[in-house]
Amino acid sequence: MKMLINVPETVVADALRGMAAAHPELTVDVDNRVIVRRDAPVAGKVALVSGGGSGHEPLHGGFVGPGMLSAACPGEVFTSPVPDQMLRAAAAVDSGAGVLFIVKNYTGDVLNFDMAAELAEDEGIQIAKVLVNDDVAVTDSLYTAGRRGTGATLFVEKIAGAAAEEGQPLERVEAVARQINESSRSFGVALSAVTTPAKGSPTFDLPPGELELGIGIHGEPGRERRAMMTSREIADFAVHAVLEDLQPRNPVLVLVNGMGATPLLELYGFNAEVQRVLGERGVAVARTLVGNYVTSLDMAGASVTLCQVDEEVLRLWDAPVRTPGLRWGV
């Protein structure tokens, strides 16, 4: 497997050095692995901190900036960051108005953010947490780790970020984040397996003629494996899976997200099919975003996330954002 890297051990640090060079509007602490918006802490503003394993770029570091995250902590590839990083990030961005941790529902992320929250509170930083768990491919029961956090993370970070930017207080920003998570559902498919730098070969075996329905963002398999389907068939399956769970009465935000190795030509084509199914099901679309936002290294495939919105949420979605990975209105 050929990769544009030096050695697996320095992949994350190398990427952060490159990110620092490309984005002088961010403060990138390569040694401690924390990405902070340069003007932080912003007086009177609630800070948003997220993080997770690397390999999902632009999530999360690419969403740091005015209107979205205050700071992000990238872990090793597909491995959650450690509490020290989160504590450092919280301390760097807290203006006294408190910090919201946005945590994807994976055991490692949850445990490390929990530990970081304890440490931060010991230092007098007020912490609130929201758990993102939007993936309908996973059974949510007492006997599983629960639903994974995937594409909805972008909606939560953007919309809660806009609420924070307006100066809303911590409990309000937390409530908005929770509401967005509860209003969002996702479903993903993989057309190829993912190769991590540490392993150097595909982490699971997906034959050329098959696809995996219900994939997670680390290539964890989901519901079932089938013979390759057309874009039209995949859209039918994915959107129905989401709508079975969400059943929106209001218009939705649509995220058609690439997993990293699927070109925009295919993603736009897939979006056309997604919009068709939504139309057939009578679901009104308020806004659509198509691109690679919550990726899985070199995995081919896509996910669909829908978020049911009201006027207020739509206003927050449309609010200006200025980050490396998402930028409009400025």
Place this chain on the structure above:
Amino acid sequence: MLDADFFRRWMTATAASVDREAERLTALDSPIGDADHGSNLQRGFTAVTAVLQKENPDTPGAVLVLAGRQLISTVGGASGPLYGTLLRRTGKALGDDAEVGEEQLAEALRAGVDAVMALGGAAPGDKTMIDALVPAVEALGDSFTAARTAAEQGALATTPMQARKGRASYLGERSIGHQDPGATSAALLVAGLAEAAGE
């Protein structure tokens, strides 16, 4: 009686076996996890060896608390908090004594394992590190060798289980037939204990 030096040897022996077995742990993690268990633990235990040399803690409890804190700070994922909590809580339960008895260690380790179960929410049979640790603690009353054997058998026994915690749980029935990487590394930790005792 077991002194700080014994606990340092325990950590060093575990670091060496994690180093040796890193590729196997990662290979076990590949079909049911995300193929990084070996490299993550390797990074953590390398840091543990380094910090123990640098700070030279002088009681058994202090050795384990420091090692646990170092794992939390360097491993990430679920393994960092879980292994870190195991060692920290075991160390705390040992208190400030300069030397501890084997029975005292068994009790402290039981407290550590309980803390891991509380943190991760896993119980025996969920296909996690708990499936190696619980039988090991039970057998520790007999001997270090018995604990090592019990942990190894516990790890092997995870193969036919269906995962209910951690990333492997997303696979549902498809997690059956794979040995759990966390139980496997937990068996290495217990084997390190036997090695430190010269068994």
